[in-house]
Amino acid sequence: MTKKVGAEKPTRYELGRVRDRITFLYLEHAKLNRQNSAIQVIDQRGVVYVPAAILSVLMLGPGVDVTHRAMELIGESGLGVVWVGERGVRQYAYGRPMSHSSALLEAQAKLVSNRRSRIMVARQMYQMRFPDDDVSQLTMQELRGKEGARVRRVYLEQSQKTGVAWSRREYNPDDFEAGTPINKALTAAHQALYGLSYSVIAALGASAGLGFVHTGHDLSFVYDFADLYKAEFSIPTAFKVTAKFEHDPDIATRTRQAMRDSFVDGKLLVRMVKNLKTLLGMPAVDGEAESISLWDDRLGLQKFGVQYHEQQGDDGQ
Known part of the structure; x- marks a missing residue:
């Protein structure tokens, strides 16, 4: 029987808020895999498990090999990922944002x-x-x-x-x-x-x-x-x-x-x-808007997920 490391997969509302997380973790010359809700980090010194939901940003340096399962967990946990150069000197790319609101x-x-x-x-x-x-x-x-x-x-x-x-x-x-x-x-x-x-x-x-x-x-x-x-x-x-x-x-x-x-x-x-x-002039409230609307130049925001029908002109055509 496989031993579980960490908690079960959390829902988005159960994840730690950005401001409450540990700042960052820099890794290089290591292999990253997934073990339940923890990132498994393997290097020449051994194996450690890092709970993904408690980190703010993961800085990945040279020689890091990341499995698809590890990236799946990172995405689920809203963990920011920045791919950097040796010693963290350069930044090359980053992962998807935690927020779903625009x-x-x-x-x-x-x-x-x-x-x-x-x-x-x-x-x-x-x-x-x-x-x-x-x-x-x-x-x-x-x-x-x-x-x-x-x-x-x-x-x-x-x-x-x-x-x-x-x-x-x-x-x-x-x-x-x-x-x-x-x-x-x-x-x-x-x-x-x-x-x-x-x-x-x-x-x-x-x-x-x-x-x-x-x-x-x-x-x-x-x-x-x-x-x-x-x-x-x-x-x-x-x-x-x-x-x-x-x-x-x-x-x-x-x-x-x-x-x-x-x-x-x-x-x-x-x-x-x-x-x-x-x-940016936004209220400092917790949580995020999980809503999506359709933009209309005359009617303003309209409901998403509704099947709209073709509108006829004033002459009925």
């Missing part, structure tokens, strides 16, 4: 398609970073300049606080090892933050590509959203890790582990879900 996506598309509302949301994102300043009248150029000065100040402050030498941000996507320890840590920290941001955006049904500040890239909104949290999470974490593990050849792994802990300690998922809905 309300957030429609709100996002409406806001980003209008110049005035787009600037309004962009200012709102900057206002979150400058709570004591009035940015309501600043242009995008002025906002970018203000943000650039803030980030440079954060880097300098963290350098002075931790004793880690700092000159400038350098990142070569084709040669991770060429970077200095602090730049390696910053890259790993930012990528972990991008992965979590990507997961929340996708899980709630918004578009990763419809950015308000960044534009023209399929991850534009991911970069917008992640920028809200860099000064509080990824930058300080990278400097702290570098101060302690500067000469560790696996500083990227150390950084990802520290980021995972900071996400949990800072309850970042809860904040992300709330902030995303606030930015």
Whole structure:
């Protein structure tokens, strides 16, 4: 008799909410299979079982072999999946969103398609970073300049606080090892933050590509959203890790582990879900709409699942 691992398959309403889940799990050089409601992870060290419904995002690196059964479980559990490069440095693709409602996506598309509302949301994102300043009248150029000065100040402050030498941000996507320890840590920290941001955006049904500040890239909104949290999470974490593990050849792994802990300690998922809905003008309520309607240019939304009949003209033809 086969031993069961984990609970029986849950219904969608029994699944853990995005904001209540563990942040992320990065895997590489492993085989993923399914054992009831757990993901079976096999590598050279042995076998572990990970309950799919308690994770927010699964980051799959090089050398990962995923079975169809494992992906079936991931889809059922609403687990966000991001396929990434070695050490999590690049992002290549992601899985289906957890939400079945298009309300957030429609709100996002409406806001980003209008110049005035787009600037309004962009200012709102900057206002979150400058709570004591009035940015309501600043242009995008002025906002970018203000943000650039803030980030440079954060880097300098963290350098002075931790004793880690700092000159400038350098990142070569084709040669991770060429970077200095602090730049390696910053890259790993930012990528972990991008992965979590990507997961929340996708899980709630918004578009990763419809950015308000960044534009023209399929991850534009991911970069917008992640920028809200860099000064509080990824930058300080990278400097702290570098101060302690500067000469560790696996500083990227150390950084990802520290980021995972900071996400949990800072309850970042809860904040992300709330902030995303606030930015897009949606009420921060639990649950999702499991409804689908038909759009009509004259009658508004019409019922789905009804067999409609051909309408005759005014002359009866």
